[in-house]
Amino acid sequence: MTATPSHSGKRQQIVDTAYALFKREGYHATGIDRIIAEAAVAKMTMYRNFPSKDDLIVEVLDDRARRFARRLDRLAQAAATPGQKIATIFDWYARWFRRPDFHGCLFAHALAEFGDPGHPAFGRAVAQKDDLRRRMRLILEEAMPADRAESAAAALLMLIEGATLMAEMGQGDAAMGAARQAAARIIAPEALP
Numbered sequence: 001m002t003a004t005p006s007h008s009g010k011r012q013q014i015v016d017t018a019y020a021l022f023k024r025e026g027y028h029a030t031g032i033d034r035i036i037a038e039a040a041v042a043k044m045t046m047y048r049n050f051p052s053k054d055d056l057i058v059e060v061l062d063d064r065a066r067r068f069a070r071r072l073d074r075l076a077q078a079a080a081t082p083g084q085k086i087a088t089i090f091d092w093y094a095r096w097f098r099r100p101d102f103h104g105c106l107f108a109h110a111l112a113e114f115g116d117p118g119h120p121a122f123g124r125a126v127a128q129k130d131d132l133r134r135r136m137r138l139i140l141e142e143a144m145p146a147d148r149a150e151s152a153a154a155a156l157l158m159l160i161e162g163a164t165l166m167a168e169m170g171q172g173d174a175a176m177g178a179a180r181q182a183a184a185r186i187i188a189p190e191a192l193p
Contacts, residue, residue, distance in 0.1 A: 011049045014039045019060045023103045027057055027113045027121070054120055057110070061124040064106055065131070072135055082143040086136060086156065086187065090180055093160055097172030104168040108161065133157045140187070155186045 017039035021030040032053055036046050050056040075088040096102060110125040117123070133153050140149035159179040166175030 010041055010045055014041060014046060014049060014056065015060055015063050018056055019064065019106070022057070022060060023101075023106050023109075026109065032056075058120045058124055061107065061110060061121060061128070065124065065128045068128070069131065069135075072132070076135075076139065082139045083187065085139045086183065089136065090160070090176065090183065093163065094172070094176045097164075097167035097176060102167065102172075105161075105164050108164065129157065129161075132160070144187075152186050156183055159183055159186075 014035065018030070018035050021035060021038065032046065035056070036043055039046075046056075050059065071092065072089065075092060076085050079085040079088045107125040107128045110121045114121040114125075117126075133156075136156050137146075137149045137153035140152050143149075144152070159182055163172070163175040163179040166172065
């Protein structure tokens with residue numbers, strides 16, 4: 001006899017299915033009925049876990065933000081110097097751009113599709129981008145004054161976001177190469193051993 005997935009297993013199955021559809025086709029273009037069908041769950045299971053599509057979108061964004069934060073934590077632990085830690089972030093993005101399932105940034109797409117700052121998806125996307133900038137600022141503060149680290153982290157975030165957009169246009173390698181060169185100029189070599 002085959003065991004049925006637990007309630008939390010079904011919930012994660014819905015989140016994973018919605019994630020795959022949202023990143024490929026967008027939030028507005030993906031209907032709840034399609035998510036239900038592809039996740040192979042009952043409508044009641046969907047609505048018990050996610051009373052609205054917005055609730056599901058927020059959970060998908062939260063799930064992805066948690067996963068990305070864990071990746072960044074692992075990357076930071078693997079590198080010794082602030083410069084190496086920043087380089088590992090750029091390396092991660094370069095690898096992501098080359099993945100066959102790369103469809104751009106789920107968070108940037110949320111900002112584009114939900115332009116109302118009061119929408120919960122918009123807020124979650126902003127929070128994820130702010131967290132990446134904050135993490136880079138904390139890394140840079142190990143090697144430079146806080147005000148300089150803040151402005152450098154903001155510039156690095158802009159480089160990453162621009163490179164991500166260029167990668168969506170099929171120019172990921174060139175964009176990441178240019179982003180790395182610009183990052184090196186933003187972060188003085190003498191400040192990051």
